[in-house]
Every structure is written in structure tokens, then in C-alpha cells.
Amino acid sequence: MGSFHVSVERTLVVLQAAALCCLLTAAVLRTVDAAETGDGLPVAITWLALVPIVTALWALRPRIVRAGHGAEWTILAVLLATPIAVFGTLNFTIPVLLLIVAFAVVDVSLRAGIHAAAWILCVGFALHVADNLTSWGAFFTGVIQGLINVVPVAVLLCFGIALGLSLRSFEKRRRDDQKVINRLQHATEMEKELLLSDERARSARELHDGLGHRLTLISMSLELAERMRGIDVDQAWEEIRTARDTTSDALAEMRMWVRALSPVRDADARGLAALELIAESFRGTGLTVDVSGDEASDRELASDDEIALLIYRAVQEGLTNALRHGRARTVRIFLAAKEQQMELAVINDFGWGAAAEPPELVPAFGFGLRGISDRTLERGGSMRARRVDGEFHLDVVVPLHGSGGTEVFSSG
Template identity: 35%
Template sequence: MLLSRPLWLRDADRPVLFSVVFWTMLGATAIAHVSHRETGGMAVAFGVDLAVVTALWLVLPWRRDGGWRRHVAVVFLLATLTLGPAGSAEVHQLLTLIAIANIAFVHGMRAAFFIIGWTSAALFVSVVMWFGRGVTDAVAQTAVFVVFSAFVLGMTSAVLEARSARADAQRLLARVRELTVAQERARMGAEMHDSIGHHLTVIKMSLENAERFRTRSPEAAWDDVRQAKGLTVEALADARRWVRALRPLALEGRVGSAALERLAASFDGTGLAVSFEVVGGEVPLEPDVELVLYRVLQEGLTNAVRHAGARHVRGRLAFDGGHVQLVITDDGRGRDDGAAGGFGLRSLAERARAVGGTLTAGDRRGGGFEVRAELPVRAGVAS
């Protein structure tokens, strides 16, 4: 089975086009030799050389590394060159060009240019001295070889540049993800400090007052204890909300609208009535888009509980072709006239823009607050 082969026999770094050309030209070289009906030692030498070229192709590296396989590239080049004297009728030259391209992949472009120069000189001399042809024929054959070599190295350079760009993009994406996680943790840490930290501070002060007045003014001490008890309940509710906020996007195997409905249902018991509906034919969403929708609903519900004094929140997820819209409305007191947008909403607006969408938030006509996210189904496609 293919999956049981060693990695070097199914090298993902080997360009597919080179594989197609190699096997095609290998067959053409064998057919050309057979058509000349060589016999005896020459036929045996050619068959052995062809078998060596085939075996070396299977273990050729296609990326720079310090392993033993980097030396295989040189041996493979020499094996393709010897196909000519063994009787390939010059059909093997494309195999030599592939070998030179492999040198560029493994040893660098400078090494490949050196090989081309050396091979061009050897080809010129062999045409004149070995085959007894004129200088004009030698120049013509050498020029053809140089032109095809330049073409192959141009393709190789493009592949190497694409690999480098892909590696840079992957490193950048990993860095962006790290920064996003760090920013989210910083935001949530600040929010937890402001909410739970405040409650714990007041609880501490109330208990200290109760301890101080427990003998002189027992009734006042019990008032402080009752206040601390009430604040403990609020702090516990806050802690539970943050636990919900830290839950992963796939809730018990749910994704898409099912995950959002589950998130909305998880706010039952907070004193907030939450309804959620899905409009239109649901389509699969890219993970980045799905995560933004999840965080928008999370932020809208949390703000409604903590700041708006709302009694009911309504979420609406609508699919329309290549776009999806999430609207969260509440019947709370809205935002103060002088208040600026919170850090959470600003951060979510940036994340919406990052996937090609928009996020707006503001007071509703008739009271309440609304958060509206409009995103493409596929991240990066402008709305």
C-alpha cells in the first residue's frame, strides 16, 4: 500500500510536472535504445544504467537538507549523463535537465549554473572530438542545451520562490494566531479583573467591617455580612459566565448555527430571556468566520447581562448567498451618550474586517442596543 511506503518514496516536495516528464522521457529513452537494436555489452550497460537512474529517482531529495540523500542528486546527474554514451540516441537529455533542476533544489542555483557550464563545455568537446562533427554542429547542440537548461532553471526558480513565499505566509499566519490569542487573553483578563476583582474587593471590605463591628454594632455587622453574601452570588454568576466564554467553538460536537444556539441556551439562568432563530438555507462556514460569529454572539449576550439591564435578548442568524448576517438586539437601556465603544466590540470589529466583513453596534430606535455582524461565508471575500 502507498501509505506503508517510506516517506522518501512518496516525497511531497517532488514537483508533479517533473515526475510526469521523467517517466515519459524514461520510457522514450528505453524505446529509442531498443529501436537501434543494440546487443551485447552495450545493451547490458544501457539497461543497468537505466535501472540505476530509475532507482535513484525514487530516493531523490527535493529540498535542502544535511542528510545522505543530498549526495544522491550528484550521482543521479552522472547516471543520466552516461545514458548518452550507453546508446540513448540523445533522447536522454531531458532527463539530464531534470537532474540539473534537482541539483538546484538540493544544492542551490549556483551549483546548477556551474553544472550547466561544465556540461555545455563537455558537450561541445564531445561533439567535435568524439563524434567527429564540425564546430557549427557543436555550437548548435550546445546552444539548444543551454536554452532548455535556462528554461528548466526558470521553472525551478519559480517553484523555489513559491515555496519560500508559502513558508513565510505560514510563519506569518502562526504569528498572527499567537497575537490574536494573546490579545484575547489580555482582554478577558482585564474584563475578569474589572468584574470579579471588584466583587472580591468589596466582599473583603464588607467582611472586615463585619469583624470590626461584631461586638459594638451586631446589626451593622450582619448588614455587612448580608452584603458580602449578595456580592458572592454576583461574583459566582460572573465566574460562570466567563467559564462559558472560554468554552470552545464546537460545543459537544456542534458547529455552525447549532453551536450558536447552544451558546444562547447556556445563558438560561442568568435572569435573561434569550431567543435565537436561523433564517435562510444554512451553508458551511469557514472556521475563521464561524469563530467571529461565535465571539460576536458571546459578546452581545455578555454585555446584555452585565451592562444593559436587559430582560430579553434576540439573536438572528441569516444566510443570503455568499454572506451571513448575525444580529443581536436587547431591550436594555442602551449605551450612554458619552460612552465610547467598548474594547470588546472594537476588537470584534477588527476581527470582522480581517475576514472581509463588518461589525456595527449602537442604540436602537425605541430603546435597547443592537450588534450587527455581516460576514462573507468564505474568509477574505469582501462583503
């Protein structure tokens, strides 16, 4: 719709330029004729003067109409067009009259366009009659000449009214579409705020349950050590060591949260280089992250911002879950573009060891994974999250061209 609106605006500019060129041509021809015959010079001068005036009026029209002065603009334009209608015939001056009537319909109403056309026609007809009032014969001759000039102009001005109706309908549809776009943008912003609110609530809850719990343990250990220092020195030192170890765990968790919530630092990074930056931000937590991909995937990520954003968010979420829920030590990231689709695999081990059974076969599919799933489905892709042989696999497939997607959550 935006490109169509631009094309209509450009067409109007072309029509205005053509109409002004026609008026200028008529003025020049009348000037040449006046130089040869000595008659018609005032008309030529009037038309020449109206060229820059009408140009300025049309240039200011959008701003004047937006300010709510469409009716005043229409009246002024019609009054300026009256000399053109009075002294003109069926030649180069008609396009200017046609556009002025069309703009009257667009900027005010259909009735305004009809009134503008009627005014132009009546003034022209009246002047033809007024020039022939010397006798009844001359009067009838003036009426006939007036009709001969007015009727063709009336037919052409009807085309101006039709053009105005078309432009008015287009403007109404454009305004309606803009209202719909504004409502969608408002709904999107509201949804974004709700999603961010959910994420903040989830983060606050996990910080309270994890980091808050550890800080509580540190405080209890230090209080107990203070009470026991005069009774049982060994027990007091044991509590201090417990507080130290818990402090280390709390610092590690805080570093994990900082890495997980940090975006890619280099805004100019593209393709696999951006994935490497995401991986590097998590390596600071002690996590080993390996990133691999082919040239085709690197090229597609660099050329398609929507797919790139989806892949980056999926990798970030996969690394966050591996660190937060799986207590992973190693994560492998594979990216490939083949058969008109982008394939991402994020695979991590479990920090509690392959022999031990993890407390959760699959991390809870909360806000993060659900958001990745929704974005993937919107792009016509699929997401699969599952446990396979002591590892957790997050697989995302996004078609480079296509539609329709599925999401799969399983325990493998």
C-alpha cells in the first residue's frame, strides 16, 4: 500500500507539472499572437503571472489542507482559475481547470467540486453574453457562442470531478489503512510490553529463588560462625568456608545472568561473526562453546535480517537454558543452509554428568523457548526441543522461501 501511495503522489506531481506547462505554452502562444496582431496582450500577461502563482499554491496545498484550511484553499484556487476560464478556449488551459476542480473534490467534498465547476462555467458563459448586449440578435449570438465554449468545458470538468472522486476514495482507503496500521502497531507495542513484563517477572523470580537463596545461606553461615567462634572454632571455620563457597556460586550465577541478558556488543557484526560474539559472552562463565557453520549460512544471515535475528535469539536462548537449567559444561552450535532452509542445532551436555539422571528430562518451555517457537512458526519454520542420549538438543529449521511450520516438544 505504501508503494501504491507513492506512485499516486508521483502521478499527481506529473499531472500538475504537465498542466502548468500547458498553461505556460498557452501564455507564450497568446503573447506571440498579441505581438503580431496587437490584441490579447493582457490575457497573455495574466496567464504568465498565474503560472508561478498556481505553482506555489499547489506546492503549499498539502500543508494548507493538513492545517484544516481546505475550503479556503479551494476558494482561492477557483478564483485564480477564473481568468483562465474566462479568457481561455478549448486548448492548453483546460488541464489546470480540470486539476483545480479535482482538488476541490478531494480537499472539501463532491459538492465543492460541482460548485467550482459551475462557477467557472457560469462566469465564462456570462462574459460571452455580456459582450453581445447591443441588440437581441447580438444577445442570441452571445448565448450560442457561450454555449459552444461552455458545453465542451463542462464535459471536461466532469472528468476532473471523476478524478477527484477517485483521489478522494484513495485518500479514504489510505487513511483507513493507516488507522489499521496504527492499531496493529499499538497492539504490537502492548504485546511487547506484556512479554517484557513476563520476562522481568520470570527473571525476578529466578533471581529470588537462586541468588536470593544463596545470599540467605551466606548470611546464616556467617551468623552461625559468629556464635560458634567462642564455643567451637572448627565449626565456625567450617561455616566460613561454606559461606565462601556459596559466595563463589552466587558470583558465578550473577555472571551467568549478566552474560545471558547481554546482547551482541558489536552492532556491525553479521553472520557467523555475530554468533561468535554471542558465544564469547557466555564463555566468560566457564562454558565451552563451539560454533560452526557453512558459507551459505553465513551469507544468508548477513543478507536476511529477519532470519538472522531469529537465529541469534535462538542461540542466545539455547545457551541461557544450557547454563541456567542444564548446568552445562560444553555447548555445540551447528548452522547450515541447504535445500532452501536454514538449520540450527544447539546441543549441550548436562553438568550433573551422563551417569546421573537429571532432575528434568527437558527444561520447562517457558517464555524464552515459547517466544522462539512463535517467531519460528511466523517464518513458516519449526522448532524441536528434546533430550537425546544424555544431551539436550534445540533444533530450529527456518525456510528461506516457504510457509507453514510446526513446533515439537519431546523428551526424546
